[in-house]
Amino acid sequence: MSKTDDDGTGRVGDEGRARQADDGNVPIAEGVDHQVAMVMDLNKCIGCQTCTIACKTNWTESGGREYMYWNNVETKPGAGYPRDWEELGGGWDEEGQERTPGELPDEEAYGRPWEFNHEAxxxxxxxxxxxxxxxADWGPxxxxxxxxxxxxxxxYFYLPRICNHCTHPSxxxxxxxxxxxxREEDGIVLVDQDRCRGYRYCVEGCPYKKVFYNAQTKTSEKCIFCYPRIEGEGPEGEVRPPSCAEDCPPQLRHVGFLDDEDGPIHALVNEYEVALRLHPEYRTEPNVYYIPPYAPPQTGEDGETVDADRIPLNYLEELFGPRVEEALNTITRERERAERGEExxxxxxxxxxxxxxQYRLEVFDDAA
Amino acid sequence: MTDTTDATDEQTRDDVAAARRDFLKGVGAAAAVGATGLGSAQDLTEMNALEVVDDPIGDYPYRDWEDLYREEWDWDDTARSTHSVNCTGSCSWQVYTRNGQVWREEQAGDYPRFDESLPDPNPRGCQKGACFTDYVNADHRVTHPLRRTGERGEGKWERISWDEALTEIADEVVDAVEDEEYDAISGFTPIPAMSPVSFASGSRLINLLGGVSHSFYDWYSDLPPGQPITWGTQTENAESADWYNADYIIAWGSNINVTRIPDAKYFLEAGYDGAKRVGIFTDYSQTAIHCDEWIGPEPGTDTALALGMARTIVDEGLYDEDHLKEQTDMPLLVREDTGKFLRASEVAGLSVDADRPEKVFVMQDADGGLRAAPGSLGERDGQHDASASIALDFDPDLAAERTVDTDDGSVETRSVWLNLRDELSAYTPERVHELTGVGEFTHRKIAREFADADRAKIIHGKGVNDWYHNDLGNRAIQLLVTLTGNLGRQGTGLDHYVGQEKIWTYEGWQTLSFPTGSVRGVPTTLWTYYHAGIMENTDPETADRIRESVEKGWMPLYPSERDDGSRPDPRVMFVWRGNYFNQAKGNVAVEEELWPKLDLVVDVNFRMDSTALNSDIVLPTASHYEKHDLSETDMHTYVHPFTPAVEPLGEAKTDWEIFRALAEKIQEVAEERDAGPVDDRKFDRQIDLQSVHDDYVRDWETGEADALAEDRAAAEFILENSEETNPSDTTERIEFDDIDEQPRRLLATGDHWTSDIEDGEAYTPWKDYVQDKEPWPTFTGRQQYYIDHDWFLELGEELPTHKESPVLQEKSEYPLSYNTPHSRWSIHSTWRDDTKMLRLQRGEPTVYLNPDDAEERGIEDGDTVRVYNDLDSVEVQAKIYPSGEPGTARHFFSWERFQYPDRNNFNSLVPMYMKPTQLVRYPEDSGEHLHFFPNYWGPTGVNSDVRVEVEAVEDGAESLAGGVGGGEGSDGDADETANGADGSASGPLDRVTDLLGGGDR
Known part of the structure; x- marks a missing residue:
């Protein structure tokens, strides 16, 4: 993949823009060799929840995990899962040094895994x-x-969420x-199921509320980025992306390593800067990024289409930070090139x- | 609570279910052990000796536990299968088994690519397919034959043996045939493409018995009548990959992102390829959110919007003149006095080289000369004749208007084009805005953009097809692609994806399903409504036209009228692979009138759906992961299989095995009773029950006995006997083993398609006509927008026109439009009751209300409300939907009857409608253009022309833990309210009569 902009592809060049790191080094957590990352394109998310079900059948069917959705898809604006998670605190202060206090969601906020009276x-x-x-008065x-x-x-639009496997995880x-x-080799964040005693400080501390307490095992559990799949475990020994990505019908997720400078994630995050972090102000430095959504323009009172943003920009900025407008402009500009028949x-x-x-997993010898 | 099922029965069923439950819980158990370490005593030790971790970022020393999740990611075997549901997905899956049980599934993701310039076709699948395992393992799965002991629908059963069940059914069947009431035996099963072997299993037996095979595509109102009317063809679509080839796409009432999840990618990514995507939806729908422009017309006004757009295209000269002259009826002359096409036989001195000049049409050429229109029915053989041509050797005058000397004297004539322009002139921007609410500028802008695009396409859906006047709406929207010449090329066309009307491997499926070739097909809308009492419950004009259509033989009705003028009631009904009872429009009348006429209802099912629950005998069938079959769809051009991942659960058998065993039992009973052959009253054949099993398993193509005893052999039969998989002009063929290895792209197309399968290109229809210039299979041999059938002329529908919807409920009394769209959470009623899906909804049926409508009625989100009209009342939960247009109650369809406190359902508010223009034969005498053929031409069962009111319920049935106990007096409550609403004290059936009989239509 080219690193310059003189090839006519429209890629914004490195010069004249602040790169996140000098000398082509992408910042990842100190002590970690490589960092898995995911980019989710919200313009392709149709809210079908195939990812949610794929994740659930793989990992959270039973054994106290029934209520958990390591992967969920929520409608935005909306209370989400668990309910009002964005108001429950967690993460880091402005300097990124001190953790800010968070709250534990109560059981109702998650919704209970209802059983039904089919047989009766x-x-x-x-x-x-x-x-x-x-x-049944609330659910995921x-x-x-x-x-x-x-x-x-x-x-409205749909927002799929997993654990962000943050660079600076609270x-x-x-x-x-x-x-x-x-993990040293790939930056996946895991809860040691032998060592954990279920104190739930992590549940409080995660501002995305993506750590879940298992009342049956008395431990906390969370998305594992399907490490057995990306490690090529399983009888066939085949390396496979996480099931939320591989099973996604519109294939809206890219999976790879943030520090793979030839990979699409690097291009989307660091070069085109169209893939943004969700709530960057929580300062945990998520490694899941989103292509922000655009929407059809508004309709005026006389039934005419009017040139006005349907999704208020300030709402998108609340979610994805101040760079969202620039990202949307870049996407619009590139769509117009395609419409003109240009590359x-x-x-x-x-x-x-x-x-x-779509998936670049086997690029480093020392990663999973 | 079980008073009829003895303990042993329950024990067995529970044992079977428990075995699967325990297996599934094994995953959790393993997790529990791993997660809690080695027990409490050691916990303490470990606590005391907790090792220090220097830096958990990167350098973490205690990682042995990670094997916990690695061990969960493990399986023993996989098998390729899919899901037999009418969703057009046809997605290939790998089913993973562990410890001899189904564990999970994942998209196989190995459809071969045929065009590298299109998005990858993989993976196909959705969240429902991703949890079908839950049905395979469900506690409530039907695991052995059941006989009803309570009332139909009550859920009281006794377990019976297969022999008892089959004997009871066989006795009734033999009785019916001996009574010469074989045409009172019905078989309802929809959609062959989703599993043709299972479709054929019962159809084959019904055919041998002389019974009735039901249509489904028209009944479900999936059939767009405008396609046979205008294009002479059932329905023809591009495969979804072709969307990506378009420069401009209008999704018109087709909520792709909800109902076409595996295909949505092509629509979404077309935007990245520079295509503009316009959504036309009454609500800001789940597809509208990903469009580039959204148009929100008032419900039921799509026809006016389309005609307004057509007017813009015509007035501004944006139409494709060459296409109109060659490919359409626009230049044909129509007599002003009769409204009929001018026929060549009427024109003095016009010499025509045709056998039937009275079926040859007339144009005027550029020099003012009258010319016979090439390709007219009178000069070709039957419906479609590839040897004829519509190519022109003269330049026809679109705007011809002249006097013609005929045998009747001189008559005034005008071209269809001028007639159409007159019609379109009524759709001024102001009027279109007034009718539709869409802006005067905006609808014209969209029309211009559509006309300007090189390749423009309309994806047409159920949202515009469920209306009484759906034929008019179809024809108006079709007109847009015709005017702009967007047909017969990649990236163009009008793609109507609703249901799976046809199957690629047509010949093999047909000969397997109907070996005698003499098929008693019936339009299910007519059959259902007739036997549910529509003749006494509709306006006199409609009743007269229904009577005339049946008497003239335009539409068949069974049981047929006997010599003495009597007509028996239907007697035995088999339902498999479908949920007829739940999905029937006119549901109240079906329950009250039709259902009691049936002496025996047999449902073949793996789950207890509403039809099973309302049957007399339920036979347990194999789930989708327990059998061999094929899967196809017109959304793609592949064929792939079902193969068994596990054996059928409990005593379940495959559909093929069940109907084969029933045939065997019928033969046995017939032999015992010495039942002789019966002459079929319609076809030249005898119904011989003493050979019915031998006939069932014989390969009728080769004559080989016992060849088709197994489902896999039946699948091979279909592949072998179809042009698509065994083309006549090559040695290449596709066999079952091939597709078990990997889905295969079809090799060719049979006669029922209008283009070829071409290497490296997505299938796009109509090339036979547009590129090869074969006559369209219509009366005129052209795309026909003018229909000169008497009924069309009498009803003022010779051209597409906007008409008000004939809603029976007064707006003042029932202010809300009632809309029952498809939801993302089910495929019709399958998955409606699935626990995993319900947890991601609200656990019970909901109605979506605009916030203003809710507030006006004092309704809050989550309240239990009653949705009612003069027909019935259903109790559901209110959900506030700001993107819903004010004035509409949106109740996603297909909830099962047992999900409503009163055991009625979404269809209980829908009356019986049948539109006369869909009962015709055309031409009247010979019917080549329009004649009844199941799922091709027949009346559609529509459901959108309904109004309701909604009100809060004080003590609704919430969750059971809320202590409600849904049965608690709710029947009475509902009736009282409904009665209160229409001011009468009538019972449910009277309400049907009130609604349908009013005579104010």
Missing amino acids: IMYEGSDEPLRPLEN NWDEDEGAGEYPNSY CVEACPRSAIYK SELMEILSTVNNDD
């Missing part, structure tokens, strides 16, 4: 309707498709037993026409 209705002559056997996707605004200028710092760690490397990366770059 189908085989035992019950005249009740099929219903959850316990209170309760406010699906709701969003905000008023018809016809309402707006969950790691929060654990008094040092039972959470970042656009960015559009090619975001599509699956040439999908060799």
Whole structure:
């Protein structure tokens, strides 16, 4: 992949822009050799939750994990999962030195894994309707498709979330037993299931609320970036991307290493700067990045399309920080190139026409 | 609570289920052990001796535990399978097994690419397919034959043996045939493409019995009647990969991102390839959010919007004149006095080289001479004739208007084009805005952009097809691609993806399903509504036209009328692979009128859906991971298989094995009773029950006995006997082993397609006509926008036109439009009751309300509400949906009856509608253009022309833990409210009568 902009591809050159690191070195956590990363293209997320189900059937079917969604997809604007997680604190202060206090979500905020009365209705002559056997007044996707605004200028989009496997993880710092760690070879953040005693400081400390307490095992658990898959474990010995990515029907996720400078993640994050962190102000330095969403323009009172942003920019800035407008402009500019029939490397990366770059996992000898 | 199932039965079923449960819980158990270490005593020790970690970032020394998750990522074997649901997905999956049980599934992801310039076709699948394992292992799965002991629907059963079940059914079947009521035996199973062997299993037996095979595509209102009307073809679409070839795409009432999850990628990525994507949806839908422009017309006004756009294209001269002259009926002359096409036989002195000049049409050339229109029906053989041509050797005048000397004297004539221009002139920007709410400038801008694009395409969906006037809406929207010449090339066309109307391997499937070749097919809308009492419950004009259509033989109805003028009731009904009872529009009437007429309802199912629950005998069938079959869809051009990952659970058998065993039992009973052959009253054949099993397993193509005893052999039969997989002009072929290895792209197309499969190109239809200039299979041999059938003329529908929807409920009383779209959480009713899916919804049926409508009624999000009209009342949970247009109650469809406190459902609010223009034969005398053929031409069962009101319920049935106990008096409550609403004290059936009989239509 070219590093200059004189090839006519529209790539913004390195010169004249602040790179995150000098000499081509991408900053990753000290002590970690390489950092796995994911870019999710929100313009391809259709809220189908295939990722959610794929993750669940792999990892959280039973054994106290039933209520957990290591991967969830939430409608934004919305309360999300767990409910109102963005208001529960955690992360780091402005200097990134001190952890800021966080709260534990209560059980209701996650929603309970309802069981149902199928057999009573189908085989035992019950005249009740099929219903959850316990209170059902909140769940992990309760406010699906709701969003905000008023018809016809309402707006919503889907936000898939996993653990960010942060460079500066506040969950790691929060654990008094040092039972959470970042793997040396790939930066995956894991909760040591032998060492953890379920104090839940990590649950409080994670501002994304992506560590979950397992009441059955009395430990906390979280997304493991499907390390057995990326390590090529399993009978076939094949290296496979995390199941949330590989199973995604529109293939909206790129998986690879942030420090793989020939990879699409580096291009999207550091070169085109169209892939942004969710809530960068939490200062945990997530390694999951998002291509922010654009939306059709608004409709005026007389039923005419009017040239006005449907999703308020300040809302997107709340989520993705101050660089979101520039990222959207870059995407618009590149789409216009494609429309004119010109080459656009960015559009090619975001599509699956040439999908060799969707997953780049076997690039370093010393990584998973 | 079980008063009819004895302890042993329950024990067995529980044992089976428990075995799978325990296996599944094994995962968790392992996790528990690993996670808690070695037990509490050692915990303490370890606590005391906790090793210090210097820096958990990178340098963490205690990583042996990581094997915990590695061990969970393990399996013994995989098998390739898919899901037999009518979703058009046809996604190939790998099913993982562990300890002899299904563990999980993952998209196989190995469809071969055929065009490197298109997005990768992999992976295909969605969240529902990703958890089908839950059904395979479900506690509530049907695991042995059941006979009803309570009322239908009550859920009280006794376990019976296979022999008992089959004997009881066989006795009833033999009785019916001996009574010469074989045409009172019905078989309902939809959509062959999703699993043709399973489709054929019962259809083959029904065919041998002389029974009735039901249509489904028209019944579900998936059929767009405008396609047979205008293009003479059932439905023809590009495969979804072709979306990416378009420069401009309008998604019109087709919520791709919800209903076409595996295909959405092509739409989403087309945006990165420079295509503009416009969404036309009444709500700011899940697809609208990813469009470049969203147009939100008022519900039911799409026809006016399309005609307004057509007017812009015509007025501004943006149309493709050559296309219109060669490919359409626009230059044909129409008589002003009769409204009929001018026929060559009527024109004095016009010499025509055709056998039937009365079916040859007339154009005027540029010099003012009258010319016979090439390709007219009168000069070709039957519906489609590849040896004829519509190529022109003269330049027709689109705007012809002249007097013609005929045998009747001189008559005034005008071209269809001028007639169309007159019609379009009514759709001024102001009027279109008034009708649709769409801006005067915006709809014209979209029309211009569409016309200017090199390759423009419309993806057309159920949102615009569920209306009474769906034929008019189709024709208006089709007009846009015709006017602009966007047909017969990559990246163009009107793709209507709703249901899977046809199957690539048509010939093999057809001969397997209907070996006698004499098929008693019936339009299910007519059959259902007739037997549910529509003749007494519709306006007199509609009743008269239904009667006329049946009497003239335009539409068949079974059981057929007997010599004495009587018509028996239907008697036996088999349902498999579908949920007829739940999905029936006119649901109240179906339950009250039709269902009691059936002496025996047999449901073949792996799960207890609403039809199973309302059946007399339920037979346990193999799940999708327990059988051999094929899978196809018109969304792609591949074929791939089902193969068994595990044996059928409990006593379940495959569909093929079940119907084969039933055939065997029928033969046995017939032999015992010495039941002789019966002459079929319609076809030249005898129904011989003493050979029915021998006939079932015989390969009728080769005559080989016992060749088709197994489902896999039946799958091979289909592949061997189809042009798509065994082309006549090459030695290349596709066999079952090939597709078990990897999905294969089809090799050719049979006669039921309009283009070839070409290497390196996505399938796009209509090339036979547009590029090869074969006549379209219509009366005129052209795309036909003018229909001169008497009924069309009488109803003012000879050209596409906007008409008001014939809604039966007064807006003042029922202010909300009732819309029942497809949800992302189910494929029809499958997965509607799935625990994993329900947890990601609200656990129960919901109605989406605009916040203003809710507030006006004092309804808050999460409240239990009653949605009602004069027909019925359903109790559901309110969900506030700011993106829903004010004035609409949106109740995603297909919830099972047992999910409502009153055991009614989303269809209980929908009356029986049947539109006369969909009952015709055309031409009336010979019907080549339009004649009844199952799933091709027949009345559609529509459901959008309905209004309702919504009100909060004081003590709704919430979750069971809330102490509600759904049954608690809710039946009575619902009735009272509904009665209160329409001011009468009538029972449910009376309400049907009220609704349908009012005579104010």
